[in-house]
Amino acid sequence: MGFDYRWLQGNNFQRSSPSGSFAFAAGLTSNPQSPAGTGSSYATFLLGAVSSASITTHLGESQRGKSYSAFVQDDWKVTRRLTLNLGLRWDYQTQPVELNNGATNFDPTLQIAPGIVGGTIYAGDPGVGRTFRSGDFNDFGPRIGLAYDLFGGGKTVFRAGYGIYYPSQFWRQNYASPNGFANTSTAYPSANPNLPAFRLQDGLPIATRPIIQPQGRLLGPTAFLGQGTTFDEPFGTTPMSQQLSASVQHQLPGKVLVDVSYTGNLGSHFTSGGWNLNQLDNQFLSQGLALQQQVPNPFAGRVPGALGGATISRAQSLLPFPYYQGITVRSPRMGNYNSHLMIISVEKRMSKGLTAMFNFTGGKIISEGMNSPVDFGPIEQTNELSYQDSKHNRRLERSVDPTDVARRAVVSLLYELPFGKGPGGINKLIGGWQVNTIGIMQTGVPVLISGANNFLANRPNSTGVSAKLDNPTAQRWFNTDAFVNPAPFTYGNIGRALPDVRGPGTFNWDLSFIKNTRVTERFNLQFRAEMFNFMNSVNLGLPARGFSPGANGQNISGTFGTITSARDARNIQLGLKLLF
Numbered sequence: 001m002g003f004d005y006r007w008l009q010g011n012n013f014q015r016s017s018p019s020g021s022f023a024f025a026a027g028l029t030s031n032p033q034s035p036a037g038t039g040s041s042y043a044t045f046l047l048g049a050v051s052s053a054s055i056t057t058h059l060g061e062s063q064r065g066k067s068y069s070a071f072v073q074d075d076w077k078v079t080r081r082l083t084l085n086l087g088l089r090w091d092y093q094t095q096p097v098e099l100n101n102g103a104t105n106f107d108p109t110l111q112i113a114p115g116i117v118g119g120t121i122y123a124g125d126p127g128v129g130r131t132f133r134s135g136d137f138n139d140f141g142p143r144i145g146l147a148y149d150l151f152g153g154g155k156t157v158f159r160a161g162y163g164i165y166y167p168s169q170f171w172r173q174n175y176a177s178p179n180g181f182a183n184t185s186t187a188y189p190s191a192n193p194n195l196p197a198f199r200l201q202d203g204l205p206i207a208t209r210p211i212i213q214p215q216g217r218l219l220g221p222t223a224f225l226g227q228g229t230t231f232d233e234p235f236g237t238t239p240m241s242q243q244l245s246a247s248v249q250h251q252l253p254g255k256v257l258v259d260v261s262y263t264g265n266l267g268s269h270f271t272s273g274g275w276n277l278n279q280l281d282n283q284f285l286s287q288g289l290a291l292q293q294q295v296p297n298p299f300a301g302r303v304p305g306a307l308g309g310a311t312i313s314r315a316q317s318l319l320p321f322p323y324y325q326g327i328t329v330r331s332p333r334m335g336n337y338n339s340h341l342m343i344i345s346v347e348k349r350m351s352k353g354l355t356a357m358f359n360f361t362g363g364k365i366i367s368e369g370m371n372s373p374v375d376f377g378p379i380e381q382t383n384e385l386s387y388q389d390s391k392h393n394r395r396l397e398r399s400v401d402p403t404d405v406a407r408r409a410v411v412s413l414l415y416e417l418p419f420g421k422g423p424g425g426i427n428k429l430i431g432g433w434q435v436n437t438i439g440i441m442q443t444g445v446p447v448l449i450s451g452a453n454n455f456l457a458n459r460p461n462s463t464g465v466s467a468k469l470d471n472p473t474a475q476r477w478f479n480t481d482a483f484v485n486p487a488p489f490t491y492g493n494i495g496r497a498l499p500d501v502r503g504p505g506t507f508n509w510d511l512s513f514i515k516n517t518r519v520t521e522r523f524n525l526q527f528r529a530e531m532f533n534f535m536n537s538v539n540l541g542l543p544a545r546g547f548s549p550g551a552n553g554q555n556i557s558g559t560f561g562t563i564t565s566a567r568d569a570r571n572i573q574l575g576l577k578l579l580f
Contacts, residue, residue, distance in 0.1 A: 004069040013060035025051035048200035053188040062099035065170045087143035095131040102181035105132040106231040119221035133236030160246040226305035228325040239270040255349040265339040272335030272369040275390030277327040285489040291315035337367035353416035365401040399495040408442035432516040444503035451547035459492035474563040477543035485549035504540035528575040541565030
């Protein structure tokens with residue numbers, strides 16, 4: 001049994017263009033009598049004529065949090081052949097807070113003027129608190145496991161387990177919004193597009209336009225009126241992962257271990273992509289193009305910017321908060337997933353210089369707009385978070401996960417060559433060799449289609465014909481005729497990921513030869529010859545997934561469904577190093 005306490009902090013002072021951003025328009029060096037084909041941005045730069053500039057003031061943020069955990073666990077050897085593992089854990093994580101209360105949120109119930117409901121609140125203000133999410137005190141995680149010797153000989157064992165886990169919430173997606181505190185930009189445009197804003201050698205004209213400092217809570221409740229803003233939901237349910245497994249392990253002669261197992265992972269309340277609280281209700285979509293018409297603005301002169309003009313679009317007037325643009329719900333806790341996998345592992349443990357392993361994984365992951373902490377990579381799709389009908393039907397996003405690999409096999413082998421083990425110069429020359437190889441064979445990830453153009457949807461409709469081809473090629477990886485542009489102001493009916501079309505798989509073998517030569521007791525000379533993708537297999541990248549509809553609703557993009565990229569071809573490198 002035990003107790004765990006952690007005090008967490010994260011400081012971020014991530015600046016962009018700390019010395020300012022400067023633009024040099026070609027028009028400032030063009031022929032005013034005949035500007036076409038004349039002028040050069042580089043010539044404008046050489047003259048030091050700045051057409052426009054901006055600089056951002058950064059104050060950064062300092063996040064703080066705490067976590068408390070208590071647990072009790074026991075291993076109970078019920079019989080000689082059966083052992084149980086029983087435990088219970090409780091976790092409590094405080095919501096991250098900004099050290100200086102530099103955080104804002106949108107309050108949809110705050111009345112900031114007659115007839116205008118919805119305004120900005122600030123962390124630490126009376127009645128607000130330092131964080132905008134409530135705590136979750138119900139994070140109990142049981143642990144149940146067993147190991148059973150099936151035949152009593154110690155060579156065949158059945159294992160199973162179940163547990164509930166709560167991931168750490170102290171990461172960037174769960175920090176409150178620093179809008180109004182962290183940074184503020186100051187623009188220096190030119191009053192006349194034919195003249196420079198200032199000369200580069202003179203620096204920013206801060207004498208006539210001082211650099212704006214973040215105002216923080218001095219902005220008041222109307223801080224982002226007429227603009228877009230963000231909303232952190234008040235409930236702070238902790239994401240929960242239920243993990244279960246069952247396996248049979250058997251030891252064969254020759255130090256070979258075989259393991260066949262099932263593993264499941266059920267996740268709920270994970271961070272997902274944001275959605276628009278200020279979304280137009282679906283009941284108004286039937287008005288079609290009439291939504292673009294200009295109508296009298298009931299808030300004319302009372303809202304800053306374009307939303308305070310004499311007229312606004314009919315669609316804007318019908319929004320829940322017509323005096324705001326988009327209101328993004330940040331990091332909502334509505335991401336769910338389930339994963340069911342079969343894993344087969346065969347391992348030959350080291351004997352006579354040889355060790356080998358084989359692993360196979362097969363299964364499926366289904367999710368709903370999960371937000372991954374890993375959001376980079378040239379080929380794999382780590383995030384697809386957009387919601388078509390975010391406010392009314394987010395279950396439409398349930399599909400096979402964009403990162404799902406249905407089948408993956410890995411083979412690895414290491415062999416220390418048996419010759420040259422005796423004393424003498426010849427043995428040093430021919431001995432000490434080791435050969436290694438790793439092979440990866442896996443299916444591709446699901447294909448995601450986007451690019452509808454109908455004033456609303458991002459995804460096209462399916463024609464009812466599968467987009468899967470029996471013999472896909474790089475020139476036509478899937479059936480591009482299976483998609484059509486949706487009718488105006490309707491949502492496309494294809495899912496977040498296509499259920500039966502995947503990108504190209506991977507077939508890759510790496511090979512290396514290593515020779516260790518013991519020069520003296522202290523010095524070892526190592527030579528390495530490493531070949532990545534030594535079979536020079538062609539591993540294609542993902543196909544172009546951008547649907548582009550023409551007048552008839554069919555795709556007109558020549559690149560749609562084609563593949564123009566591939567992973568690295570064979571790559572060989574040699575190395576020599578002295579270890580001491």
